[in-house]
Amino acid sequence: MTVDHAAAAERGFLAEARRPGPFGWIFSTDHKRIGLLYLWSIVTFFCVGALLGLLIRLELWAPGRTIMDAQTYNAVFTLHGVIMIFLFIIPGIPAAFGNLVMPIQIGARDVAFPRLNLLSWWLYIGGAALAVTSLFTGGGPPDTGWTFYVPFSARTTTNVSLATVAVFILGFSSILTGLNFVTTIHRLRAEGMTWTRLPLFTWSLYATAWIQILATPVLGITVALLFAERVIGTGLFDPAQGGDPIMFQHLFWIYSHPAVYIMVLPGMGVVSDIIPVFARKPAFGYKAIVVSSLAIAFAGSLVWAHHMYTSGMSDLAVMVFSLLTFIVAIPSAVKVFNWLATLYQGSILLDPPLLFALSFILLFTIGGLTGLVLGAAATDVHVHDTYFVVGHFHFTMFGGTGMAFFAAMHYWLPKFYGRMYDKTVATVAWGVIFTGFCILYLSMKIVGMMGMPRRYWDYVPEFTGLNQLATAGSWILGIGLVLMFVNLVRGVLYGKPAPANPWGGATLEWQLPSPPPTENFAHDPVVTHGPYDFRKAGIL
């Protein structure tokens, strides 16, 4: 009996359920259990989205029909986009790792509103269920692309109406998580956890949460207006009734551009937390990194119309939005230089979390620099709505946020499961993923420079070679992803026991046992040093 008790205590919150079986998870208000619920739901949707991506690449192996007809293809790329954006990358790091880690990093027992937190997950699952339902009901799977541009989205007979309801609900899930995090970070910091001792990951969540609260309602309004356009024919976007299709694009991007910073800021936070630990050096320019996060969150809200240079809006608007877009590039560059300076004169251990974090820097830099090609007015005209854009946003979103998500899994999962994955397999998986990634998305950029438009089911023969190279890259990437996930799941289930602080981190989560107990801290901690002070933390 005592032995069982000790074993249970070693398994921390994983063994301490208030309800039996699955109910102990789906009705739990513990931030760590909700974090894991989110994590595995998000990973599941990522795998579905990735599978759809592989199907898209297979169809594009050759011009004409390869494995599916044009209508199916349009539904598949719409679904790929909707799943990856609304079900993987927007909730991704904040909902999974923000929930798991942030309350512990600030020395709290839970988030400020634990039941609201559980509601967020339920709204996420409800929205996802509606999105899946929209595929099999009404006029069939939506075929508008994730951007839902009118007038097409108002005319198509496919089930766009239900999909907009799903997006509306998912938006609420995101807003509530944002509210919860802002309140938690303001109100529940432990004694001594001043704003300048806040780990950079938590800082990035704080900046993100504000965008979630302020920008997401616009998405809700936009999809509600589209719903009204379809169901009661309001005509707001219909030129025949005096409406304006370009207004829809403005409304859509007023949310959806800040949303790319909702997607990438937490990834930057993960990288900012990982690099100091594996270089055994404090984050260089802590304050500059914080200010740049806030600057990106603010200025990133003012650049939405750079998606619309060719839409027919005025040339003056093109100039203003182009200028603002280049200004957002500055804080992003500052972050990259700070990360490099953190590595300088450190003592660097190339473990899997750092490998993924460094790939973030490299791939995000390539994505960001190609973003400048899109931000400049003249060059954007040529590459807008081509595969260059597809390559660009996969570099920033997948190469950036996706790699940061994988870095976070390799960094924090041993903490929450108390077990370590096989590091050699993880390193090999990283190499395969990185290789496949570069082949796939660099080919896309080149074929985009040559002029291949995006969302094309069929293409002219001169684009065949690069499309086949991209498809081959997608297979390598797919193999790497399978290897990585299998290794992580095996590690979580059967891995060797992980110590409390396997990497030598100085933030609060590494002072708790792995896995941490429910309510985290037996006694409220008192914080006496900064998040990357390895000397005072006794690491050096």
Place this chain on the structure above:
Amino acid sequence: MHPQTTTQAVDTAFYVIFAICGIMLAGIAVAMIWFVWRYNRKRQPVPLSQKDHNLWLEVTWTAIPTVLVMLMFWYGWEGYLSLRRIPDDAMHIKATGRMWSWLFTYDNGRSADKLFVPVGQPVKIELLAEDVLHSFYVPAFRVKRDMVPGMVNWVWFTADKPGSFDLFCAEYCGVGHSAMVTTVEALPAAEFQAWLNAAGSTGGDPAARGLELAGQLGCLGCHSVDGSRRVGPSLKGVFGAPRAVLRSGARATVTADAAYLKRALMEPAAEIVEGYPPAMPPYTQLSEADLAALLAWLESLK
């Protein structure tokens, strides 16, 4: 300093931006790989410093990117202005985008589904959309502009050599989006004039008139005449052949006679050919003479 063509104007911006980005990327990648190698824990068991800020360094690496991005912005904007300054002697052509074909109309009334332009002469293309958003994109001339219902946009360019250049729809417009592809045919000036003035060449032949109509109405955007599968079924040998159709969801077989083909043009949603999407718009504006010409043309497609 004044570029002669839109291609030159845009490419200048490309060169400047790619050069700056290439140097930045190389610098970042080399520094990262060098640090990871030099300060690897095997070579460097303890960190050499715990330094966590340096004001001048941080000011420098904020100031330099600021200058660089402003430079890139400027080249981008200059190039864009060239795309928006139409030469005075530009010739006007009207382009209409519709699901899923192109129609180009010239001032003298001549129209075609390919964009014929004279070499060396600037052309201003007025862009209109009949149904949903489309986008006029010619990669060779670096021009793209959306076609928005209820709005008239425009682009201009000069073809500086004869040839055939891809023209794509770049704004997603539904099931036939990737079939909405045609070409710019740049002809030497004299040849172009001859083409432009050769209107009404079909004479009295109804099948030839039908082919001309099929091009103008956009039929050939979705239907092939060689038996290959596109968005819609091929028209080869369709006249008089049996068709498996769905009538309100129920399967039926009909003979594609004149009455059926007329129905298929006027109310395409009533009978959907099995295996194809219900994507065809109705063509209720057709006159009896045009219908007869189209039917004659269809009959000729053996």
